[in-house]
Amino acid sequence: MKRPVYITQMGVLERRGNTLFLENENGKKAIPINSTSEIHCFKPVSLTSGAMKLLSEKNVPAHFYNKYGYYRGSYMPIEGQISGTVVIKQAKHYLDPEKRLYIAEQFLEGIKASMVALLKSQRADYKSIAEIEVEGTTPVELMGIESQLWREFYGIYATLLKHFEFNERNRRPPRDEVNALISLGNSVLYTVTLSEIRKTYLHPAVSFLHEPLERRYSLALDIADIFKPITVFRVILRLVNRRQIREEHFERDVGVMLNREGLKTFLSELNGELGKKILHPRLKRKTSVRYLIRLEGYSLVRHFLGDREYRSLRAWW
């Protein structure tokens, strides 16, 4: 399996004899390009044209984040998986209100199941979430239920955190430690989901729960939401309660952000969680969480083509 690379230091990505190097005052570090799935840059990183050429050749995207961990954009190689048929069918399902509602409801059910799975594993009370009915007649109504789910979830989640205060979700910029962690984790999950969607025939901008707007890949938002509770929130809970992430790992200006050491701890734990393998009951083999994200994409493609009705992931671990 190819692995992602997370860069937490400033530098220049250069091509030297078919290898990608990260160069800065600390020296040179070779990145094994043939074994890299994508590159995430959290500090200012420049790409030389040679590096871009190599990334394109090897089909490795590079994603960039700002200092608060918000996704700023990507350098993406030309789209590899293109199928007009699938995109047209996908758009058809968006245009038909009934069909769109079905998929949006599936996404919501998936989010709810993941929240319940996480709370169950923490032996927390999940009844109030399980009781929320996922039903609506318009996508707007469903978005309302989604925010209700998250509000409820944040409330219970705050009681599980032993060391930091978490009263409300705020962003742009995040104003406390937990919000900083959530924002960063969500951005990484979003880009990872985007990378996985691009390996399928789906168009990343045609979404069902979120309204497809300009300038962002909202299908990635739709699918990433299902995985948030069981990846991002699970990792934050573990790192905070085990005191692996502490007050000294944060910096503060207008908002709150992780320093380099905190970033390294958080990213390697999140990366580990995405790479964690679980036994898939239907495939009868161990698959990584990351691959489950792509499987959601594949099931959507089959749904659009009329092969098999889409049923979103119900996290079982």
Added chain:
Amino acid sequence: MYVIVVYDVDVKRVAKVHRFLRTHLHWRQNSVFEGEVSRAQLYEIKRTLEGLIDGEDSVLIYELPNDSFNLHVIGVDKSPVGDVI
């Protein structure tokens, strides 16, 4: 699968082998590389190395089922391997 590649080749070809291996694996220390590869990648590595080496050269590839082995470092860890840099 996870592999560790150790090589002992003539000084004329050391750089060639090094340059090729670092496009697939992480450099560990002189003449040692390691990293996660797919079956196809391993096949490519083997084939390319066969073409690169000559004479008394020797390359060893240790194939491990996964990366959950214990590593004991004595002295300096020249280049720790990780996904976060």
